[in-house]
Amino acid sequence: MGSVSLKIGDGTARFKRATFCSSAANILMIFSVITTNLFALYAFTASSNHNQTQLLHHNNKNFSLISEQVSLILREIDSSQKKLAQMEKELLGYESFDLSRPNIANELKVYLQHHQLPLGKDSKTGITEMVSSVGHFCEKNSDLLSQYMNYKAYGPCYDDWSVAQKLILKGCEPLPRRRCFTKTVSKVGLLHPFPNSLWKPIANKTVNWSGLSCKNFPCLNGKKLGKDCIGCFDLVNGFENQRFIKGRSKNDFLIDDVLVLGSGGIRIGFDVGGGSGTFAARMADRNVTVISATLNIDAPFSEFIAARGLFPLYLSLDHRFPFYDNVFDLVHASSTLDVGGKPEKLEFLMFDIDRVLRPGGLFWLDNFYYANEEKKKALTQLIEWFGYKKLKWVVGEKADNGKSVVVLSAVLQKPVRV
Template identity: 80%
Template sequence: MGSVSLKIGDGTARFRRATLCSSAVNILMLLSVLTTNLFALYAFTSSPKDHHAHHLLHHAHKNISLISEQVSLILREIESSQKKLAQMEKELLGYESIDLSRPNIANELKLFLQHHQLPLGKDSRSGITEMVASVGHSCEKSADLLSQYMSYKVTEPCPDDWSVAQKLILRGCEPLPRRRCFAKSVPKVGLNPFPSSLWKPVDNKTVNWSGFSCKNFQCLNSKKLGRECAGCFDLVNGSENQRFVKARGKNDFLIDEVLALGSGGIRIGFDIGGGSGTFAARMAEKNVTVITNTLNIDAPYSEFIAARGLFPLFLSLDHRFPFYDNVFDLVHTGSGLDVGGKPEKLDFLMFDLDRILRPGGLFWLDNFYCANDEKKRALTRLIERFGYKKLKWVVGEKADAAGSGKSEVYLSAVLQKPVRM
């Protein structure tokens, strides 16, 4: 049993894999057939000298037939047990948990989730026999919403339902199924060439504003969308063009000083909750490629980042990052690391970040908001479990951005991942 996942484009294909048990059964069958044929060959080619020898040969052949029947019976029992165990495994893991017999399930969803046999049979290298389209098992909790997402006309324009897709993702329904319709297109006119695009205002017409309360960037800049996005869409007159190059306090590290800690080995990075992409823009000026993880919560972050000539990754933090192990030189995050919920949720996130960061790479924790001392201690204990080297570590206070007069505690750090043997 078991499964193996293969990344294809933006989807995931899951395959069945031959087990050790099935291999042993195949060997047993081969030996049984070989033994039977040898006895048969002996019976037809030899000439018994007396009746007693003939009787012994007949008795042996009869025993072989009984053994073959017993072997066949055992093989059938093993096959039946394998099927039962496979079904139990799928139920435990959540595969095939969506009840496709429901009357409100879209036909496109049923078609997408069908198993597809490989056209040339079993693959000799991987042992797979069929391809199974993967959909997040949490989709079962939102089956009606998922069916709404998959209700469309094939080869025609998709419904303007990006907000439905994001709602499913935030509910843990990830990955989403692929669709056979054309996504709504917005003419990207007035885009600036790179690198001047990094700091040029983005035209309102290049963005799909459906689902947002604001319908232009001027409206967004008048709101505080988060701790790391207050006027973050104003690239000219706001404070965004000063970030990472001019410190506003002791918790603000400058890009040049952090890159110096990497000893010239910082080439590619990953930014979590990067707002409008300013960190990636500053890194691009230093010839460092940064992928920005984002969702369109209250604002079109993904389209804005792309309009700047940068790479947005539309993915929730509950999803395993689609990168191979030890590939990034730098991981940058701020309060986006605060995933809430149980401590184990942050554990899983931190271990996945550690997985994609190469040994010797830098983990930059930038102005992480500590709601209380216990939260700061918990995060500190978690970081210390990884054995990172503390290159910079600053705990400081800032005035409450809401203007309440209270001070808030922030933690900034640059840590270096050790080489583990």
Template identity: 80%
Template sequence: MGSVSLKIGDGTARFRRATLCSSAVNILMLLSVLTTNLFALYAFTSSPKDHHTQHLLHHTQKNISLISEQVSLILREIDSSQKKLAQMEKELLGYESFDLSRPNIANELKLFLHHHQLPLGKDSRSGITEMVASVGHSCEKSADFLSQYMNYKVSGPCPDDWSLAQRLILRGCEPLPRRRCFAKTVPKVGLAPFPFSLWKNVSAKIVTWSGLGCKNFECLNTKKLSRECVGCFDLVNGADNQRFVKARSKNDFVIDDVLALGGGGIRIGFDIGGGSGTFAARMAERNMTVITNSLNIDAPYSEFIAARGLFPLFLSLDHTFPFYDNVFDLVHAASGLDVGGKPDKFEFLMFDIDRILRPGGLFWLDNFHCFNEERKRELTRLIERFGYKKLKWVVGDRVDAASGSTKSEVYLSAVLQKPVRV
């Protein structure tokens, strides 16, 4: 009764109708009707010679009636299945993700989610007849927050609500709907030219502090924002000034040593959870381009990275990376790679990393915090499933002095090379 073909990358769902089956059934129904009419004509125009002939004719008519009933039942089943397929198509394309009739839904959200008919009717390649707005299906679970986000004056200034947008993203509501308002602007005065911008402290006046506990970088540098960001906003005197060029422990790899493992083929990279962008800065010094994925969790990471002349990507790890397959020479990740310690989510994330890394490219796992030995074994088994070549592999214990703890913790650092799969 037809097959369903989903193409996840572009968010469309395509349905191939069971045209062959439908045609066969229609032919069968036509033959059944013709046969019935012929027998009926024969019954009314001929004079049966004996009782046996009448009985045979009656039996034949009864069989034809049963066949007609069966054909009708099949047609009803086909019609029901086609309705179910149409319903599935609507759900997969997001036609019924939101109940726009309920109260407190912003008019702008209704307008953005309104279906737009294709000007030339049904598209022959995708099978769709309407354009559906690009918005995450998980947004429906946060409809109140989403409606608040879309409640603004058209062509006016956008509300200062980036923290609300980030809250929606962290709830899985991405991509967010577009808005027809002007984002708040902060004058970027005093930006240093590249490459001097890589290691020049950024002025607190050129970033947005709304929604954050700290209101300046001096405050941020006194806090442990993550395992990779302790004083990371002090580019002159902070620990990041020596990071990747001077090893603090056996788990710290020097960037030039890692790049040498790539045989000179490292040009572009992706840094996951890259803090203030220091890894990208070190790569930029070597004429290599790195995109840094980071959210503004407790600090203005995105604006800070951009002020250094680097490329920030405001995206959660629950979102498919918006890159084509096999495009990066290197992917760098630290403990920020861990998605709440959930094995299933981590496995999906690892497969997406593998997807964007080219064959022969390097995956640098930098000081990944293993909570215990079992966690380390799970991670090791997962990595081994990909068949990567272990160019460097170091497991070590260390005390995280910045946290004030005296307990030794397990860290894994590795440089792995993606194989060529056939």
């Protein structure tokens, strides 16, 4: 082994022979380098293995924690979906009825069975089945409802319209459909052709009198059936055939005076609590179609209106009107608007009237009785909230059972809201 010596100047290089000491030193240095490298390699390898073990353990721990969190989230989502589905069922009446109870009529069980959607799950709502329409409060009156639904399928229905109306007045609306034939009343040769039918007397035989105290129209004409129905079935004698064309007080607006106030013309209207249909008949004389909301409270109002060739709508004033928004040119209401109870009850009704009345349409409030100052304040404040334009507004007095009561008559125009 020799060392290399570079001598600058003469351009030559000479090798010297290595001595024993220098060789031993070189061997020791090489051994030290190798030993150091071996220790470093061992240390690195040992450390790497330890770190990998720790990292693997840490990763496994993190993965376990993540899995637990994901599982927890999935369980929460599943629980929320179940809660939402249950809420939906409760709101829609999916499980309102306990159909396992022994007093539930078989026809009611058949009617309330769930039916799968023909095309499967609806992608927007997630609903998979259809449920028959039935009022929420029907469940509260299940015994009476079972009585109504206890009939022989495909046979004649029991003469129980009074049971149906009792359910409606208890909030069971809409009623379930039935698979039986309703009792018919022959009207052949008894109905007059339109428009003569509007003011011709109605034959007693055209009406089903079961469940009513009176069995003929003369009996009804001798009764006061409400503030707006005194002799209202008498189309020949009395004041009924003069209503809306001849006033008895300043609060009795004439129909032609109101029609000229209509912006854009009056074509279709809705009479809230239409009595015997005289308002609709007056409008029909002027080529305006009016639907009359009514019930058969102590009298056959619906059949009487239909016999006149008019459109009766059989529903209570607690029912949301089955019409789309902003469709009627005119809504007429009288003291039947006074539904009693808290002011909020009147508000719900008034907001639904406002909903079906088109912008620019007329709301005719006809002889509304102010029972007290509280009702007066509630109604007038409500009208102010709506922002209706007051086209006519008359407060006066009217006799009622020998007493003088305050009444309001008004024609209001619905504004355009943006």
